[in-house]
Amino acid sequence: MYVFVCEDSLEGIFTGVYDACASRLGHRNIRLTTGEPENYELFSEYIPVTPSADKTGKVIRTITSRFGMQFYESIYQAVMSGETHSDKKMDKADAVYETILLALSCGDGQKVLLSLGEPCVYRIFELCRATNHEAHRHLEFLRFSELENGVLFASIHPKDNVLPYIAEHFTDRLPSENFMIYDETHQTVAVHKAYKSYLLADADDLDLDKIKRYSENEQEYRKLWLTFFDHIAIDPRRNPKLQIQMMPRRYWSDMTELIRFA
Amino acid sequence: MNIQQNMSLTEKLAILTDAAKYDVACTSSGVDRKGDGRHTGNCISAGICHSFAADGRCISLLKILFTNECIFNCAYCQNNCNSDVPRASFTPDEVCTLTMEFYRRNYIEGLFLSSGILISPDYTMDLIYQTLYKLRHEHHFNGYIHVKAIPGADPVLIQRTGFLADRMSINLELPTADGLKKLAPYKSRRTILKPMRLIQNGITENKQELTVYRKAPQFVPAGQSTQMIIGATPENDYQIMRVAETLYRNFDLKRVFYSAFINVNGDANLPALPGGPPLLREHRLYQADWLLRYYDFTVDELLSEDRPDFNIYLDPKCDWALRHLEDFPVEINRAPYRTLLRVPGIGYKSARRIVQARRTATLDFSDLKKIGVVLKRALYFITCSGRMMYRTKLEENYICAGLMSDRTQIPRDIRESGYRQISLFDCGMADQTVLPQSQMIAEELAAN
Numbered sequence: 001m002y003v004f005v006c007e008d009s010l011e012g013i014f015t016g017v018y019d020a021c022a023s024r025l026g027h028r029n030i031r032l033t034t035g036e037p038e039n040y041e042l043f044s045e046y047i048p049v050t051p052s053a054d055k056t057g058k059v060i061r062t063i064t065s066r067f068g069m070q071f072y073e074s075i076y077q078a079v080m081s082g083e084t085h086s087d088k089k090m091d092k093a094d095a096v097y098e099t100i101l102l103a104l105s106c107g108d109g110q111k112v113l114l115s116l117g118e119p120c121v122y123r124i125f126e127l128c129r130a131t132n133h134e135a136h137r138h139l140e141f142l143r144f145s146e147l148e149n150g151v152l153f154a155s156i157h158p159k160d161n162v163l164p165y166i167a168e169h170f171t172d173r174l175p176s177e178n179f180m181i182y183d184e185t186h187q188t189v190a191v192h193k194a195y196k197s198y199l200l201a202d203a204d205d206l207d208l209d210k211i212k213r214y215s216e217n218e219q220e221y222r223k224l225w226l227t228f229f230d231h232i233a234i235d236p237r238r239n240p241k242l243q244i245q246m247m248p249r250r251y252w253s254d255m256t257e258l259i260r261f262a
Numbered sequence: 263m264n265i266q267q268n269m270s271l272t273e274k275l276a277i278l279t280d281a282a283k284y285d286v287a288c289t290s291s292g293v294d295r296k297g298d299g300r301h302t303g304n305c306i307s308a309g310i311c312h313s314f315a316a317d318g319r320c321i322s323l324l325k326i327l328f329t330n331e332c333i334f335n336c337a338y339c340q341n342n343c344n345s346d347v348p349r350a351s352f353t354p355d356e357v358c359t360l361t362m363e364f365y366r367r368n369y370i371e372g373l374f375l376s377s378g379i380l381i382s383p384d385y386t387m388d389l390i391y392q393t394l395y396k397l398r399h400e401h402h403f404n405g406y407i408h409v410k411a412i413p414g415a416d417p418v419l420i421q422r423t424g425f426l427a428d429r430m431s432i433n434l435e436l437p438t439a440d441g442l443k444k445l446a447p448y449k450s451r452r453t454i455l456k457p458m459r460l461i462q463n464g465i466t467e468n469k470q471e472l473t474v475y476r477k478a479p480q481f482v483p484a485g486q487s488t489q490m491i492i493g494a495t496p497e498n499d500y501q502i503m504r505v506a507e508t509l510y511r512n513f514d515l516k517r518v519f520y521s522a523f524i525n526v527n528g529d530a531n532l533p534a535l536p537g538g539p540p541l542l543r544e545h546r547l548y549q550a551d552w553l554l555r556y557y558d559f560t561v562d563e564l565l566s567e568d569r570p571d572f573n574i575y576l577d578p579k580c581d582w583a584l585r586h587l588e589d590f591p592v593e594i595n596r597a598p599y600r601t602l603l604r605v606p607g608i609g610y611k612s613a614r615r616i617v618q619a620r621r622t623a624t625l626d627f628s629d630l631k632k633i634g635v636v637l638k639r640a641l642y643f644i645t646c647s648g649r650m651m652y653r654t655k656l657e658e659n660y661i662c663a664g665l666m667s668d669r670t671q672i673p674r675d676i677r678e679s680g681y682r683q684i685s686l687f688d689c690g691m692a693d694q695t696v697l698p699q700s701q702m703i704a705e706e707l708a709a710n
Contacts, residue, residue, distance in 0.1 A: 114618045116632050117625075140310050144367045152366065172297040173304045174366060195300070221363050227272050228364075231279035232325060233315035236524050236538050242318025246311070256369070257313060 001044040004032045006093045010079050011051035013093045017100055018055040019047070027101055032093035063100065067109025074113055075099065078127035082159040082185070095123035135162040139169055141251045144179060145222075146215040152179035153211050156254055163190050167198045182206065222256055229257040269350055275360070277350040281330035281341050282376055284526070285433075285489070286519040290322040290371035290406040292484030293428050302366060303404030305428065310371050323374035323408055324364055328352055328389055332378030336435070336446035338494050340526040341378045351380070354393040358401050365405055372406030372428070373397065379412060387415035387423065394426040406484075411461065413453040420457050421481075424464055429484040429516070432458050437505045441495035445531065455513075461486050462513050485516035492547065493523040493540040494532055500570035503550055503561040510554060520547045546572040553578055556610050557603045580606045580665055583643060584658050590643045591650065594630065595620050606665075607640030627651050639665060 002025050006016035013034065020030045031044075040046065063072045075096055083092070098120035103112045116122045135158075144152035152174070156166075163183045167190035170179060174192075181190045182203060189206055192198040252262035269277075291309030311320035329351035330341045340347060357375065364370045375393065380386050390409060397403045409427040411420045424430055432454055436442045439451045461482055468481035488509060490502065506518040522539035525532050550572065553559040557579070564578050565571070573581045583590065583606050592605055594616060602613040612634040619625060619633060626646050631637055641651040642661045654660070 111622060114615075115622050116615070116619055117623050117629050122632050136310075139306075140312050142368050146367070154368070170368075174302055175297055175299050176302060177366060217363075221367065224272055224275055224360065225364060225367070225369050227276050228279050228324065228326075229313065229315065229321070231276050232283050232321060233317045233319075234283055234524065235317075237317040237319070237522075237541065239318040240316060243314045243316060246314045246318060246320065255313070256367075 001041070002030050003037070003041075003044050003046050004030065004049050004093075005036060005046055006032055006034055006049045007051050008034045008092075009051065010076065011053065011056045012049065013079055013096055014056040014059040015051050016049045016093055017097050018052075018059050019049055020097060023047075030097075031091075032097045033091050034093040059100075063103075063109075066107075067103050067112075071103065071109030071113060074124060074128050077131045078124045080161045081127040081131045082161065083127065083130065089126075090119055090123040092123075092127060095120045095127070099124050131160045131162060134158055134160045135165045137251065138162055138166050141247065141255055142166065142181070143254065143256045145256070146218045147211065148213045148215050149210075150178065150215065152177050153182070154180070154254075155182040155184055155211075157185050157250070158183060159185070161186055163188055164200065166190070167192065167200070171198045180211075182211070226257055271356060271360075274350040274352060274356070275326070277348050278327045278330055278352065279325070281347075281378070282325045282327045282374075284340070284521065284524065285325065285374070285376055285410075286521045287408065287431060287487050287489060287517065288320055288322045288325055288374060289429075289487075289517070290408075292516055293406070295404065295483075298404060301402035301404050302362065303372075305372075305404075305406050312368065312370055322371045323406065324361055324370045324372070325374040326352070326357070326360075326376075328357065328375060328377035328386070328393065329380050330378045331380050333381070334379050334446070334448040336449065337527065337529045337531050338435070338445055338491055338523065338525075342527070345527055354389070354396050357393050358397045358403075361397060361405075362401050362403060365403070372403075372408070374408045376410040377412065383412045383414035384416050384419065387412045387419040391419055391423045391426070394423060398426050408484075411457045413449055413457065415457070417457070417460050420460060421464060424461060424482045425479050427482060429487060430461050430482050431487040431489070432461075434488045434490050434505070434509070434518075436495055437490050437497045437502045438495065441497065445494065458486065458488070458513055465514070485514070487515060487517040487519060489519035489521055491523050492520050492544055493535065498570035499543070499547065499550075499572050500561070500565040500567065502547060503554075503565060506551060507554060507561045518551060520544050520551070542574060543572070546574075546578060550578045558600055559604075576662070576665060577606075579604070580639065584662060584665075587656055587658060587661075590656065591645045592643060593648065594625055594644050594646050605640055605643045607636035607638070607643075609634070 002023070004016045004020050006012040013032070016032050020032060023030070060072065063075065078092065079096060081092065099112065102118065102120065103109045106112055112121060113124070116125055138156055138158055142154050142156055144154045147153050163181065163186065167181060170181070171192055176194050177192070178194050179192045183189070187203040189201050189203050190198050191201060249262070252258040289309050290305070291307060293305045294307040295305040297304040309322060311322045313321040315321055327341070329349070330347070331349045331351060332341045332343055335342045335344055357373070361370070361373045365372070375390055377386050377390060380389070390412070394407060394409060397407070407427045408429040408431065409423060411423070411430050411432045413432060434454055435446055435449065442449055442451060464481045465485065468478070471478045472480070490505070492502065502520070509515045509518055522541050522544040523533070523535065524539045525535060550564055553564065554561065559582070564582055572578055576584070583604070589604070592601055594602070599613055599617050602608055602616060603610060608616070615633045616625065616630070619629065624647060627637065630640070630646070637651065642654055642656070642664060644650070654664070
């Protein structure tokens with residue numbers, strides 16, 4: 001068995017897919033794994049994959065031209081998931097690899113994505129759904145604060161790498177605002193300048209002092225929001241369990257109105 | 263009336279939020295609008311909930327009253343002119359600032375503006391119109407706006423407001439005209455249904471206009487909704503659902519909301535409800551409402567004059583299936599989409615996935631599980647390639663017992679509180695309710 005060890009990123013996994021296909025070792029003898037495995041198997045050969053933009057581009061081109069954008073989007077969303085491998089479930093990179101092989105042999109990407117009976121396709125479906133969910137939750141629960149210099153700032157802790165999707169949404173929604181979204185899990189920042197497109201950057205250069213200096217009005221609007229939040233609940237219908245079900249605890253620490261309960 | 267001057271914005275917000283919270287609708291769905299690249303706001307058709315209050319209800323819109331001063335005396339409403347509550351009014355500018363500042367911080371998806379009736383319906387509607395005009399044209403707000411049409415207001419005002427809002431609603435308040443007469447003497451069926459028809463016609467005309475002129479201004483693009491109070495008057499579920507069905511069919515409503523009655527005024531005309539608001543009843547009505555809108559059911563299939571109330575122990579779909587065992591079992595690999603929709607445990611999403619997936623492969627129970635079918639409910643009603651999942655009997659008592667063992671069917675507090683809650687439903691609803699057979703079985707089971 002040959003195991004290709006991929007980096008947990010779009011480039012890492014797609015380069016892995018490319019290398020695995022190009023190695024001509026026979027698909028049945030190949031497995032992909034995301035990140036360094038915890039335990040090495042005795043009779044497997046481990047091949048590290050160096051991410052390459054060139055190979056990634058080739059894979060993307062093949063996928064989009066042969067199976068369409070929708071197929072690529074599903075694969076992309078699955079790759080963006082933070083869940084890499086567990087004992088029970090299939091590895092992320094391996095699921096991507098096998099699904100692409102399946103699509104290549106069948107020639108119809110949409111048809112492959114519907115055959116949930118295949119373990120790899122089901123895994124892609126699961127990962128995709130999880131990422132979508134996480135992304136949507138962040139559109140809901142992300143909170144901006146206004147800084148001294150008028151910039152809107154939000155920090156988030158997503159499980160999956162959903163920052164590009166979120167940034168896209170807020171660029172469309174708030175075109176006239178300067179805003180920053182700081183993904184603390186993945187240490188990346190999305191920066192948006194008014195009337196421009198957004199860009200993604202590494203969080204190394206982020207000035208951690210500046211993001212704590214709020215504008216004059218910020219406290220007042222927070223207070224107003226808390227007032228609204230507390231008064232909108234109907235007492236005889238109180239149902240904390242339902243509240244948590246709809247809005248899991250792990251989001252609370254980033255939310256203006258709930259950080260006091262977190 | 264207790265009118266205070268010089269209140270701070272926070273105090274006003276507290277009063278006017280409290281006054282608005284019994285309104286149910288807080289959805290931001292039904293319209294897809296991209297940002298224009300210059301001004302604040304866009305809309306997503308699925309809607310976005312931004313938070314959930316302590317009662318578990320979603321907070322999507324800034325739900326406030328413009329003013330809680332009111333000349334009407336509706337018995338169920340805490341803002342009626344006889345009740346002694348602090349009164350406050352916003353100015354249009356305050357509403358605009360709050361909306362814009364909350365929106366840019368991603369607290370809300372838009373504005374839900376309702377109002378008590380100040381001076382006259384026309385005067386109030388005009389204030390609402392002015393506020394929306396400011397928000398749309400001075401602040402260039404492009405997000406979601408849900409606004410109430412005031413019953414009895416001038417049709418021209420309602421029409422103009424409709425061009426600024428995404429969704430409009432007029433509350434039906436009570437399911438029958440008698441109830442309305444008793445509890446809301448200043449309102450009548452006519453003043454409620456007339457503007458509803460007006461908005462409906464406006465939407466239809468606007469749709470035709472939009473096919474000719476793509477850039478024509480949109481009139482209430484997310485449609486209209488309404489709400490009914492449940493449990494304040496002795497209507498049964500059958501009457502309520504019939505009203506809802508009529509509204510969907512004849513008035514093209516997007517949603518009908520049901521609001522479990524909470525006695526805020528202690529009015530002698532109203533039931534006291536010592537066990538809290540009738541939440542389970544509300545839940546069953548919503549379940550049935552979904553069956554009407556997405557599952558192709560009609561009210562007459564679910565309820566009838568003889569059995570006018572929903573089964574407390576089983577959801578309306580299971581209840582229906584138990585009474586129609588002759589239609590089951592259903593073969594997953596062959597049954598048409600509409601038949602699949604009627605199987606308990608299969609939702610419209612999983613039904614769609616089944617139809618797609620069986621084109622390429624024969625489905626088995628393990629596949630169904632992956633697709634998202636709730637097998638603990640569905641297993642009594644389906645076969646895969648002619649086989650059932652386990653050896654089960656197609657018999658009402660047997661299946662009912664099986665379904666009842668599923669603890670998610672009944673909310674926990676009600677399951678545990680047992681008969682106290684149930685007797686509550688029966689009293690006041692009808693003198694002597696004849697329990698349908700499956701319900702009697704269910705009650706026996708609960709007792710054991």
